[in-house]
């Protein structure tokens with residue numbers, strides 16, 4: 001053992017251990033962190049997963065491909081629509097089905113609406129975690145508008161289960177386009193309010209700037225994707241580099257920063273909201289009339305083989321891997337969930353900071369626990 | 375000297391940033407009409423969900439107590455978590471034995487509102503209802519029989 005390793009082990013033995021979670025208000029769900037402290041300084045963090053493990057991957061093995069969709073809703077429930085899409089895209093690509101252009105465009109719009117709703121909730125909660133309860137009400141006020149759009153068209157507010165292999169369950173509501181446009185006009189006025197309330201706030205800045213720094217190399221090594229990775233300079237936007245659905249048809253910017261601290265992870269998400277609105281604006285007038293689904297057989301069987309599909313959810317790269325034996329259910333299904341990879345960097349990022357900073361770091365990573373445990 | 379100036383400029387900027395935030399909250403303090411709080415459950419009488427809202431699975435019946443379910447069992451097969459159980463019996467019409475639905479049992483407590491049963495039913499016998507207040511004291515009462523007692527199959531449905 002090298003000297004530094006011995007030193008580290010000695011420190012770990014000396015540390016005072018505190019459980020953060022599974023019922024801590026800032027772990028949002030049931031994540032348990034075993035935090036080793038020396039005074040107030042964090043020596044190391046051990047995440048203990050499994051408090052909300054439901055065995056979704058195993059459950060998928062007995063479900064048909066249409067039935068799997070509703071399970072993916074329950075992974076990262078704040079990017080439910082994007083998760084649905086990943087499975088649908090995988091099945092469509094495996095069968096070589098070309099979905100109508102209308103479906104592609106609507107899927108992209110729904111994805112971006114999901115992203116906006118999720119970022120709004122994250123913003124609300126990040127403020128709340130750092131002691132500014134006001135933000136919670138402002139964020140939820142605007143999120144309600146997106147949930148209404150979802151409710152009207154898909155029937156589900158949070159978990160739409162709207163995508164099916166080939167297209168959608170049913171057509172969108174006639175009010176979908178006007179309502180989305182109305183929301184864009186509304187939210188453009190409200191987003192600057194977010195900046196005035198929180199971004200410039202001196203307390204918030206001092207609690208996030210320079211806290212939980214992750215370099216580009218480490219972001220790549222830990223596989224930290226999504227806005228958290230891009231704030232460290234890791235260009236990992238699947239929408240940009242491996243476009244799916246209608247992302248190839250739109251012009252948007254991949255938000256990149258090099259600082260990699262909690263504050264810039266925050267800024268990256270704020271900027272992403274503007275980009276999302278830009279994407280929706282470019283597509284909303286291009287929805288043509290037409291079928292809402294491609295022709296599919298009632299029983300979907302994937303040819304034997306291995307398939308992988310990735311999409312960009314709100315928190316990073318979400319991957320679905322399927323081994324099929326030609327049956328109507330997959331032989332093995334594996335999800336690459338962004339939160340699990342992002343969580344793995346938490347130990348490294350929090351070392352040397354104070355225990356109160358852990359809350360800021362966790363909020364800026366925007367963890368969703370059911371996605372980690374699956 | 376430089377530090378002192380820095381100190382006071384920091385204090386000034388800090389106060390300014392706090393006031394910027396206070397301006398936003400202050401605005402809504404005086405414009406409370408713009409705040410959109412829904413006063414649930416006081417607004418129950420006027421609260422209306424969107425028509426597609428998935429609150430529970432129902433079987434619509436006509437006025438003459440007819441439904442469209444033939445008892446084919448496709449919804450039961452498509453339900454990912456066994457929330458639906460179809461019990462059938464036989465009815466003799468013109469000397470021929472015919473399979474009809476006896477009980478369409480729906481476990482609301484297990485349903486995940488995936489919508490597959492409504493979508494795949496070949497005779498459109500199922501629909502989503504808007505009711506979302508399902509809290510009960512007894513778990514058993516969440517198991518429902520969707521076809522009403524004494525109901526018959528709508529004649530227009532072909533088998």
Ligand code: SF4
Nearest residue numbers: 443444446447449495
């Ligand atoms: S509800 Fe529809 S799918 Fe289910 S048994 Fe009746 S007819 Fe068949």
Ligand code: SF4
Nearest residue numbers: 453485486488489491
């Ligand atoms: S909505 Fe889905 S889970 Fe619920 S009864 Fe229908 S098929 Fe089953």
